[in-house]
Amino acid sequence: MTLENLSRNKSFGGWHQQHNHHASSLNCKMRFAIYLPPQATAGTKVPVLYWLSGLTCTDENFMQKAGAHRIAAELGIAIVAPDTSPRGKEVADDPEGAYDLGKGAGFYVNATQPPWQSHYQMYDYVVQELPALIEAQFPVSGRRSIAGHSMGGHGALIIAIRNPEHYQSVSAFSPISNPMNCPWGQKAFSAYLGPQEDTWRQYDASELMRTANRFVPALVDQGEADNFLHTELKPETLLTAAQTSGYPLQLRRHEGYDHSYYFIASFIDEHLRFHRTHLKS
């Protein structure tokens, strides 16, 4: 549990920091970023929003582009952004350097197939190891919410639905809502989990939401001008699943918005206010 501090920047009266640590679940060195609002430095423990990024991202994209520090400082919420896959020379990668498999594309699953299974255990890292580390090392409480974008929206949804006791709320921008039935998800699940589709269901938000009987309040925003909407994201499948189980999902569609961080920035304030409501209660 040794942290190596890599950077720190004052931001809206709080602190953005990057740290390296050895992740035992992933068997490699990992970098993460944390934003600590001003309230956290006064000895007060604040709740944490975990943010999971999308394909090709690192811990930096959300911290630099989402414009979330302002509202996090106002509301007194810490934000933790892990990387999107294991990293390092020893970690397997797609031989052709595809952006949607291997490094930068961990898909928040526990891989069972070679050559991936020795490092690609992102589900365990995000659910267990990282929160334990954060809660041991920083002035944060055990109250957690989780959010993400695209592949990270998928990750946030499956993690919250499967672990309702660990998260107060979940939100997603443009999530891959039914990965079993889209090209990105099928490619990743085939590689990491093998050909047995039955093993895929535990990582499919629509499958999980359809059969859930314990609920985490969920907010999903989707841009109508998103190039990936119909082929990869399929929010209507998630909505049908929620209606089947009575899952408390609010799905909002936004005319003109695309898949970029400009969309995320436009609505991140509302997501943090949504989480704050549930983190407080």
Place this chain on the structure above:
Amino acid sequence: MTLENLSRNKSFGGWHQQHNHHASSLNCKMRFAIYLPPQATAGTKVPVLYWLSGLTCTDENFMQKAGAHRIAAELGIAIVAPDTSPRGKEVADDPEGAYDLGKGAGFYVNATQPPWQSHYQMYDYVVQELPALIEAQFPVSGRRSIAGHSMGGHGALIIAIRNPEHYQSVSAFSPISNPMNCPWGQKAFSAYLGPQEDTWRQYDASELMRTANRFVPALVDQGEADNFLHTELKPETLLTAAQTSGYPLQLRRHEGYDHSYYFIASFIDEHLRFHRTHLKS
């Protein structure tokens, strides 16, 4: 004056766009970004804040990292971000690829020395050509303010001080306040303007502010934890100059903040509100 649209993203109800155009003052193709707030699309002409970025930047840094669209949308201000130098294969660059000379480091001057003078005319581009283009092509009024960061803070200050009739207000984060007396400025001015220091004064904010007799309201923010504060930035020189001429400069120092976009994001709302006051009146 033909524009080639490269991208458009809806952001806070308005639009972020990137365009290419042939810049006659620079004799090359240039990219710029514009943020049009929702008010501008309703047929209403809005005022414009020009943003000049620092060393190594393009039109993208400010738009992606400053978190400025939210407040620009609220206040009804367009933002235009040019690139920081001429670009293209035909454009001279530092032979050693230095980050502080050549491409990405135009310093907002009109170069007089070979090999720079055939393209490095960033002063004319920002003062004349770009505003003419913007006002011809977009629903904006002729009311302008200007701001920037580091090298771009230098650029914003010298341009506003020398052209008080063109700008309602000026602001800067961490500007290079006295380039004649710091390593970055001396290197760039020697190369672009030659060894005669007399020709440097027209591009030195402290020199210009000290002798000014027409004023533009000016706001400067400086972080106290900025690594470049004492060697490159020297805001105290600017303050002394303002006191000499009675220039309306508000210089604020902020404990703990560094040279990064996290600093800019933390105070950009206040800069836009400052500009809005002067753009309205």
